[in-house]
Amino acid sequence: MTGDRDAEGDDGGSPASAAAPSPTHELSTAGVGPWQGELPDDPRYDPELLANGDTRNVIDRYRYWTMEAIVADLDEHRHPFHVAIENWQHDMNIGSIVRSANAFAADTVHIIGRRRWNKRGAMVTDRYQHVSHHEDVAAFVAFARAEGLPIIAIDNVPGSVAIETTALPERCVLLFGQEGPGLSPEALAAADAVVEITQFGSTRSINASAAAAIAMHAWVTQHVRF
Incomplete structure (x- = not known):
């Protein structure tokens, strides 16, 4: 695998969408x-x-x-999907996204932009989850192309399609934007597909970390055998 593995995170791992373990109820x-x-x-x-x-x-x-x-x-x-987040404004959601990535056994979390991010929401899971840093969108896109990873942007913008009816690639990067502004125009332009999470209420959008967890679980339901 190529790319700069962030010293603030751990190093990488790969493979595969084998059968999921049986559900467990933790006792401790x-x-x-x-x-x-x-x-x-x-x-x-x-x-x-x-x-x-x-x-x-x-x-x-x-x-x-x-x-x-x-x-x-x-x-x-680890599963063969990656997660990427744009980090131009020191987004407070990144820690929670890292925690969800660990829960769903994502290969690597990629931070695009600012190297430093608020780790409080990660609840120490960043010690076990591989985290990589990319200076800007261009560097991230170069990494994804070199690894043959389609970029799947998650944002509710014109032209996006419902994630619930979209076949997500087994190997891919799920790309998320900042809370509020969403993905940058450069990131959207680089995406191989743009999907949105269908909503049924009055709010225009949902929390970025919640959206990331939903998207990761959507990948799991498509590619993990239970």
């Missing part, structure tokens, strides 16, 4: 205390977490694992 939502009984002989486990407990926001499967081991395991089953 408040974390777990120190390991009880004989310590596991497994390099994935963190000695400090085993001794002191694990209160991180991770699923039960990853309790007591090192961050590096979790990232390596996630890399084995």
